[in-house]
Every structure is written in C-alpha cells, then in structure tokens.
Amino acid sequence: MRKSTLFFLSLGILAALAAAAWTHAAYQREQGHAALQERADLVKQLDLTDLCLFTEARYTRHPTQADWHAPFQDHPMSLEHFPSGSILAPRKGIGDR
Amino acid sequence: MGNWFERQRNIIDFTLSSLFRRKGKNLSLLLVYTLLVFLLASVMFFTHALRKEASLVLQGAPEMVVQRMAAGRHELVPGRYLKAISGIRGVSAVRGRLWGYYYDAFMSANYTLLVPGSDAPAPGYISIGSGIARSRLAAPGDLISFRSYDGEPMVLMVQEVLSSGSELVSSDLILISEQDFLKLFGMSPGMFTDIVLTVRNSKEVATVAGKVLTLLPDTRPIMKSEILRTYDTIFDWRSGIIVVILSSAVLAFIIFAWDKASGLSAEERKEIGILKAIGWETSDVLLMKFWEGAAVSLTSFLAGVLLAYVHVFFTSVMLFEPVLKGWSTLYPSFRLVPFISPYQVATLFFLTVVPYTVATIVPSWRAATIDPDSVMRS
Numbered sequence: 001m002r003k004s005t006l007f008f009l010s011l012g013i014l015a016a017l018a019a020a021a022w023t024h025a026a027y028q029r030e031q032g033h034a035a036l037q038e039r040a041d042l043v044k045q046l047d048l049t050d051l052c053l054f055t056e057a058r059y060t061r062h063p064t065q066a067d068w069h070a071p072f073q074d075h076p077m078s079l080e081h082f083p084s085g086s087i088l089a090p091r092k093g094i095g096d097r
Numbered sequence: 098m099g100n101w102f103e104r105q106r107n108i109i110d111f112t113l114s115s116l117f118r119r120k121g122k123n124l125s126l127l128l129v130y131t132l133l134v135f136l137l138a139s140v141m142f143f144t145h146a147l148r149k150e151a152s153l154v155l156q157g158a159p160e161m162v163v164q165r166m167a168a169g170r171h172e173l174v175p176g177r178y179l180k181a182i183s184g185i186r187g188v189s190a191v192r193g194r195l196w197g198y199y200y201d202a203f204m205s206a207n208y209t210l211l212v213p214g215s216d217a218p219a220p221g222y223i224s225i226g227s228g229i230a231r232s233r234l235a236a237p238g239d240l241i242s243f244r245s246y247d248g249e250p251m252v253l254m255v256q257e258v259l260s261s262g263s264e265l266v267s268s269d270l271i272l273i274s275e276q277d278f279l280k281l282f283g284m285s286p287g288m289f290t291d292i293v294l295t296v297r298n299s300k301e302v303a304t305v306a307g308k309v310l311t312l313l314p315d316t317r318p319i320m321k322s323e324i325l326r327t328y329d330t331i332f333d334w335r336s337g338i339i340v341v342i343l344s345s346a347v348l349a350f351i352i353f354a355w356d357k358a359s360g361l362s363a364e365e366r367k368e369i370g371i372l373k374a375i376g377w378e379t380s381d382v383l384l385m386k387f388w389e390g391a392a393v394s395l396t397s398f399l400a401g402v403l404l405a406y407v408h409v410f411f412t413s414v415m416l417f418e419p420v421l422k423g424w425s426t427l428y429p430s431f432r433l434v435p436f437i438s439p440y441q442v443a444t445l446f447f448l449t450v451v452p453y454t455v456a457t458i459v460p461s462w463r464a465a466t467i468d469p470d471s472v473m474r475s
Binding site: 002003004006007010011014015017018021022024025028029032035036038039040041042043044045046047048049050051052053054055056057058060061062063064065082083084087 | 105106107109110113114117147150151153154155156157158159162164171192194198206207209211213214215216226228259260262263264265266267268269270272291293319323324327328331392395396399400402403406410420421423424425426427428429434435436437
C-alpha cells in the first residue's frame with residue numbers, strides 16, 4: 001500500500017473519530033438535559049448558591065459567599081495553602097462593596 | 098485534477114519516506130506534540146463544560162443573598178433585618194437561611210449543613226448528599242453521630258440519600274431540621290446565617306441592593322448576576338495552576354516551533370539541495386515541507402483533541418483529579434455534560450497547527466532558494 005494511502009486512511013480514521021466524539025457530545029447533551037434540570041431544581045428548591053467542587057475550605061466550597069479576607073483566612077499576608085485556592089479565581093466584583 | 102491529485106500523492110509518499118528515515122526523532126516529536134495538544138484541550142474542555150454547567154444550574158440561585166458583616170467577617174443576621182428588608186419597595190419575598198459547616202473529625206471532612214425552606218426533614222432525621230453516603234458508607238436508616246457546640250453527642254438518622262445525579266451541587270450537603278440545626282450549633286431562634294430575597298422586577302435588583310445597603314450599612318448584598326459571573330471566570334487563565342499549565346505548554350510549544358524555524362539539520366539541507374539538483378522546483382520543495390508540517394501537526398492535533406475528549410468526558414479528568422481534590426476528603430463524583438465550544442477548538446487549531454506548519458516551511462524556503470551546489474557543499 002502506498003504511504004500516502006496510509007496517511008489519508010489514518011487521517012480519515014482520526015477525523016471520523018472526531019466526528020463521532022462530536023456526535024457523542026450532542027447526544028450526551030440531549031441525554032444530560034434531565035440530569036441538568038434535576039440539579040437546577042435542587043438549586044432552586046434549596047436556594048443554593050454554589051457548586052460543590054472543593055470542600056476543603058469555606059471560601060472554596062462557597063466562593064460566591066466568601067469573606068473579603070477569605071483567601072488569607074488568618075491574616076492578610078498568610079500564604080495560600082489549599083490547592084483549590086490556587087485554581088479558583090476570586091469572586092468577581094470583590095472589594096466593590 | 099487527476100494529475101494534480103497524483104502529484105500531491107507522490108509528494109506525500111516522498112515526504113513520509115523522508116519522515117520515516119528519521120523515525121525516532123519524528124515519532125518523539127509526534128508524541129510531544131500530541132501531549133501538548135492533549136493538555137491544552139483537556140483544560141479547555143473541562144473549564145468550558147464546567148462553566149456552562151454552572152451557568153445553567155445556577156440559574157435557579159437566589160436573586161439576592163444579603164450577608165451581615167462584622168469586623169470584616171460574616172456574622173449571623175437578626176430577624177429584624179428580615180422585617181426591614183421586606184419593607185423595601187420591589188421586594189416580593191424574604192427568607193432567612195440557616196446553613197453552616199460541620200467538620201467531621203472522624204472522616205476529616207467538611208460538610209455543609211442546611212435547613213431547607215420547605216420540606217425539611219423531621220427533627221431527629223437528616224438527608225445526606227451522595228458524597229457523604231459514599232465516604233461514610235451510610236444508607237437510609239443508619240445513624241450518624243454529631244458533636245454539638247457544647248460537646249454533647251447528637252445522633253441523627255439518615256432519612257434519605259440525595260440522588261447521585263445532583264452530586265455536583267449536593268455531594269457534601271446535609272439537610273437538617275431547624276430545631277436540630279439550632280441545637281447542634283447553639284444558635285438562638287430568630288437568628289439566621291443570611292437572607293435570601295426575591296425582587297418583583299428583575300431589572301430592579303441592583304436598585305434594591307443599593308436600598309438594602311442604605312438601610313442596613315453593615316450588610317453585603319450578593320446578586321445572582323455576581324454569582325453567575327464568579328463561575329463564568331472560574332478557572333480563569335490567570336488563576337494559579339491554570340497559568341502554570343498554560344505557560345509551560347506554550348513555552349514547550351515555542352521551543353518546539355523555534356527548533357523547527359531556526360534552521361534545518363545538515364542532512365535536511367543536503368536533501369533539499371539534491372532534490373533541487375535533480376530538477377525539483379522551489380515550489381515542490383515547499384509543498385513537500387508543507388505536507389511534512391501538516392502530517393505531523395494534523396495527526397497530533399486530532400489525536401490530542403480526541404484523547405482530551407476521552408479524558409474529560411469519559412474518565413472525569415482523571416489526571417487532574419489529585420489537584421482538584423486538594424486536601425479535601427470529600428469530592429463529588431460527577432460526569433460533566435460535554436459542552437464543547439467550536440470557537441475554542443478552532444482557536445486551539447490555529448494556535449498549534451498553523452504556527453507549526455509555517456515554522457516548517459520558512460527555513461525550507463530559505464534553503465530551497467539557495468543554489469543547490471552551495472547547499473550540498475556547505
């Protein structure tokens with residue numbers, strides 16, 4: 001088999017897999033609608049404000065409700081020691097009020 | 098057309114033979130390139146899907162949360178604040194929320210305890226999130242012991258485990274009755290953690306927030322738009338680890354492209370010289386180099402993106418998990434809905450495939466325009 005045929009074949013397979021992933025994503029979005037709605041309903045029912053992503057510290061569990069000084073907890077110059085605190089950007093508008 | 102296609106195929110045949118002659122070098126190049134795209138695409142897919150999910154799920158969040166601040170910290174809100182806020186024109190409903198954190202020394206885990214506004218469990222009972230049920234191996238009917246504020250044990254029965262489908266918002270939640278909540282934390286009745294309120298006209302939320310601040314200067318209103326904006330910028334490219342991943346990936350790519358762009362190896366120059374000497378045009382050489390760049394970058398791009406898709410949406414970002422978990426012992430087990438932004442994929446394509454292909458062509462063009470004789474002799 002010519003090398004170019006192999007090349008186009010492998011590119012074709014990769015492109016077909018990419019198309020399959022795209023279709024899978026669309027299908028999953030359709031399927032995931034009910035689960036999303038369930039989460040949204042629970043948020044509404046319980047008046048929740050945050051996603052449960054990081055449970056290690058108050059200000060990473062509820063970043064939208066955190067204190068102004070929260071990222072420093074004890075004093076303004078203390079270093080961040082929770083890994084998630086270094087992934088999470090601070091609340092938008094922090095310090096505005 | 099047939100001729101044109103056949104010519105391209107011949108050039109590709111030759112290009113691939115040339116790449117296979119330097120098998121070790123080119124395979125490692127392909128591997129590093131794929132890894133780079135995989136890393137960038139994983140971060141992109143994960144953060145975009147999470148942001149999209151947050152924006153949809155948190156649409157039901159309270160329109161406004163009012164916290165009381167004392168000495169720069171969150172303070173409990175007395176009931177009279179509710180009365181004052183409900184008097185503001187435009188406010189249609191006001192409710193005091195009772196919620197807090199409980200550190201379980203046995204599991205070294207933090208729980209979020211919450212008293213639901215409606216359908217709260219009966220005193221003596223609790224509903225727990227799936228994360229807690231998993232880590233404590235708890236099921237409905239089991240007893241969980243808490244240590245109340247005065248050190249007295251307080252045993253509550255699990256009435257229900259919240260569905261695992263809602264884990265992204267409820268993994269560490271414990272729903273508890275108001276009576277048990279007050280008893281556990283030693284809070285006085287009539288005090289609340291914060292206040293949630295509904296505004297009749299959503300356009301007036303900012304005005305109402307201003308009125309709350311004027312009326313109760315020691316409070317801090319947080320609007321739903323701010324909650325949504327927080328999650329819109331979650332994993333912002335400037336935040337810690339993301340910037341480390343991105344900068345190292347970009348740096349690796351720059352080194353990569355620089356190595357290509359800074360010049361060809363003596364062997365490659367010689368090859369170009371021979372090709373020119375046997376009658377190849379400069380355009381043929383450039384075409385060959387274009388296919389070389391395209392073969393490596395397209396294969397790596399497609400493979401990297403596909404691997405990233407599997408990594409994020411099938412294995413729940415297995416490789417990033419240790420970083421995401423941090424020190425927490427309670428971590429939600431969730432599978433993100435695959436929201437993919439075509440704009441992000443296109444950006445990744447133009448940031449990786451195009452520069453690499455260009456970096457492959459430019460030095461070859463320089464070598465191809467020099468006299469073949471001097472190229473072979475140098």
